[in-house]
Amino acid sequence: DQQVKQNSPSLSVQEGRISILNCDYTNSMFDYFLWYKKYPAEGPTFLISISSIKDKNEDGRFTVFLNKSAKHLSLHIVPSQPGDSAVYFCAARADSSYKLIFGSGTRLLVRP
Amino acid sequence: DSGVTQTPKHLITATGQRVTLRCSPRSGDLSVYWYQQSLDQGLQFLIQYYNGEERAKGNILERFSAQQFPDLHSELNLSSLELGDSALYFCASDVTGTGSEQYFGPGTRLTVT
Numbered sequence: 625d626q627q628v629k630q631n632s633p634s635l636s637v638q639e640g641r642i643s644i645l646n647c648d649y650t651n652s653m654f655d656y657f658l659w660y661k662k663y664p665a666e667g668p669t670f671l672i673s674i675s676s677i678k679d680k681n682e683d684g685r686f687t688v689f690l691n692k693s694a695k696h697l698s699l700h701i702v703p704s705q706p707g708d709s710a711v712y713f714c715a716a717r718a719d720s721s722y723k724l725i726f727g728s729g730t731r732l733l734v735r736p
Numbered sequence: 737d738s739g740v741t742q743t744p745k746h747l748i749t750a751t752g753q754r755v756t757l758r759c760s761p762r763s764g765d766l767s768v769y770w771y772q773q774s775l776d777q778g779l780q781f782l783i784q785y786y787n788g789e790e791r792a793k794g795n796i797l798e799r800f801s802a803q804q805f806p807d808l809h810s811e812l813n814l815s816s817l818e819l820g821d822s823a824l825y826f827c828a829s830d831v832t833g834t835g836s837e838q839y840f841g842p843g844t845r846l847t848v849t
Contacts, residue, residue, distance in 0.1 A: 628778070656836055667738060667826050667840030668779070713778060722792045722835040723769070726778040 627651045628716050630727035638735050643701040645730050647714035650695065654716040658724065659688060659699045662711045671712075672699070704734045739763065740841035742827050748847045754815040757844045761808055761829030767791070768810040769830075769838055770802055774823040785810055786833035817848045 629648045637643045645659075655676040660668035674681040674688045674697070681688050687700045701708055711731050715724040739762035749755055761768050767786040771779040781794035785804035796802075799817075804810045814821060824845050828838035 630778075658836065660840075665842070667740070667828075667842050669738070670837050670839065673837065715779075717835045722767075722784055722786075722833060723781040723794055724779075724835050724838065725781070726771075728778040 626728075627654075628714060628725045628727040630712075630714060630730050632730050633728070634731040634733070636733045636735060637704050639706055640703045643699075643704045643708065643732055643734065645699040645701075645712050645714075645732065647697045647699075647727055648695060649697075649716050651716070651718060651725075652695070653718040653720065654725075655719045656717045657688070657690060657697050658715045658717075659686075660713045660715060660726075661708075662713060662729070668713060701732075704732075706734045706736050708732060709734050738839040738841065740827060740829050740839050742825075742841035742844050744844060745842065746845050746847075748849065749817060750849055751817055751819060753817050753848075754813065755817065755846065757812040757814070757825050757827075757846075759810045759812070759827030759829075759841060761810070761827075762839055765829035765831050765839070766808065767830050767833035768804055768808070769828040769835075770796075770810070770812050771826045771828065772823045773826060773843075774820075779826060782812070784833070784835075791833060792835075814846070819848050822846055822848045 658673040659671040770782040782796040784792040
């Protein structure tokens with residue numbers, strides 16, 4: 625039972641354009657959501673997070689949007705840069721638990 | 737560099753064997769988490785320790801065990817290894833142990849032949 629789903633295994637965008645990565649979840653008890661970026665041969669790196677009491681959080685070129693009613697979150701990267709090419713994982717945590725539930729990842733390719 | 741170290745980087749062993757993976761958390765972090773990533777899958781949470789005590793458990797097999805030592809480093813022991821145990825094993829740490837903003841090590845790639 626996948627509680628966190630990233631339905632697009634890959635995404636390709638042109639440098640300078642917007643990248644939108646999507647994530648859906650099923651557990652209404654999730655109260656905190658995170659995005660991680662992973663390069664080959666490295667561990668995931670924390671990117672940005674959002675609490676369920678917010679619907680948007682911004683950090684430089686990265687913005688995460690949360691739609692609780694739709695149980696959907698998205699990561700926007702504007703403008704996209706070739707160095708953003710990586711696998712992006714969304715993760716969720718329930719307040720009653722200390723563990724993160726990860727999606728299967730979306731591989732982003734930013735073309736020069 | 738996240739500050740989390742994992743050894744070894746690579747491990748190749750045979751079915752039925754036992755291995756130990758080691759993790760040192762970031763300086764000051766009290767909590768350690770272990771994850772398994774198989775073949776382009778998401779990370780599966782295995783177990784969490786906070787200041788030496790087990791705090792949360794995920795889908796960890798009975799053949800697997802872990803512990804966190806007084807100096808806060810952690811070891812993940814995998815025994816009676818099967819081909820399906822081949823995966824990347826990541827360790828992460830954070831200060832509060834609440835599961836947010838974890839810092840990940842580079843991982844140990846385990847290959848069981």
